Amino acid sequence: MRAIVSKSVKKPIIITKEEISIEQYVKNGGYKALEKALTKSSKEIVEEIKKSGLKGRGGAAFPTGIKWEVVANSISKTKFVVCNADEGEPGTFKDRWIMENRPHLIIEAMAICGYATGSSKGYIYIRGEYENSIETMKRAVHEAYNNGFLGNRILNSNFSFDIEIRKGAGSYVCGEETALLESIEGKRAHPRFKPPFPGVKGLFSYPTVVNNVETFANVPFIIANGHKAFTTYGTKNSFGTKLFSVSGSVKNPSLIEANLGITLNELFKEIGGVDGEFQAALVGGAAGSFVFSDELNLPLSYETLKEKGKTLGSGSILVLNRDDNIKLLVRNVLEFFRHESCGKCIPCRNGYPKILSLFDSYIEGDTNSKIELLNLANLMFKTSLCALGQSAKGVLDSYFSRY
DSSP states (O other): OOOOOOOSSSSSSEEEOOOHHHHHHHHHTHHHHHHHHHHHHHHHHHHHHHHHBBOOTTTTTOBHHHHHHHTTTTTOOOEEEEEEOOOOSSOOOOOHHHHHHHHHHHHHHEEEEEHTTTEEEEEEEEEEEEEHHHHHHHHHHHHHHTSSSSBBBGSSSSBEEEEEEEESOOGGGGGHHHHHHHHHHHHSOOOOOOOOOOTTTOGGGGGGGEEEEEHHHHHHHHHHHHHHHHTTBBSSSSSEEEEEEEEBBBBEEEEEEETTTOOOOHHHHTTTSSSSEEEEEEEEEEEEEEGGGGGGTSSSSSHHHHHHHHTTTTTTEHHHEESSSSHHHHHHHHHHHHHHHOOHHHHHHHHHHHHHHHHHHHHHTTTHHHHHHHHHHHHHHHHSSSSSHHHHHHHHHHOOOOO
């Protein structure tokens, strides 16, 4: 994410607070990517994003270019661009930093997406607890309008684009893209049945691109420098850099930008190491999976973790040392999911109370509950309406692979 930190990331970079004004952003080359995009066809912009191999940084890792192409090819006259800034994954704080320090990066990216897909309206849906992020983004949107980067005939072109800020409804499930769309529409944030997907029938039933904050943050660099420059970072299948939120039992909890494919050992070295003897790391947030001491040199890339049955998720890394109670952490994760379930589908609504009860029995010494726990988590993975109900499987599978 060179546009965020520097022009080149050859080694991991610990990110510190560095709010950039619109004057400084423009001086550093900001909005040049939008200016360049407006000289090309929308199809050329979509192709550039597709060739970059940019994958969603919110957790699902879906190819961004495919999302854009579906909406761009739609014959609908009304389309939308939505930025998912409802960062509710425990242990994750990357999107907050971007919004509070590089807000114009998101605005520029959304305008580019609007041009590429034929959309004229965008929404930024921000987690309700992020008051500073909300105020910073509101101020940045106002500045963008005043400087001709939003509104009618942007940069004297025929393209017009507007952005509206929406405050999140205070629920973890609002981070699920269709629940987020329901919330913007003023409804209860319940996930929708899919298909149809948002690219076909999204906000107010119109074709909609929904991308995460960090995903959008990569777009200006790609358009300004070309997809080949972007693919020089990362691995052969996971291109670019990633923001990692590292917390827990470490000597220096940090937000780090690093090439995809970096290992935990390399990350820990950069921040001064683990505070105590390493036991495990929960990678990807509550919806992630555990990485253990013999996996510290496992590359943190989409393809490598998938091969191991794990996920990179949001890039959150919660570290536990030998004094930390990993069993209690698992229980807290399951309790979190039970509490945050919207209750719309039976597998999640009834499954999490049962899973929590079974795990309590396991803690009390009933080892026979382990099989039932794993079977139930697998059933929920196959039948739940959204990722919240599917998330117990990752943390339980990885925990029971060692305990």
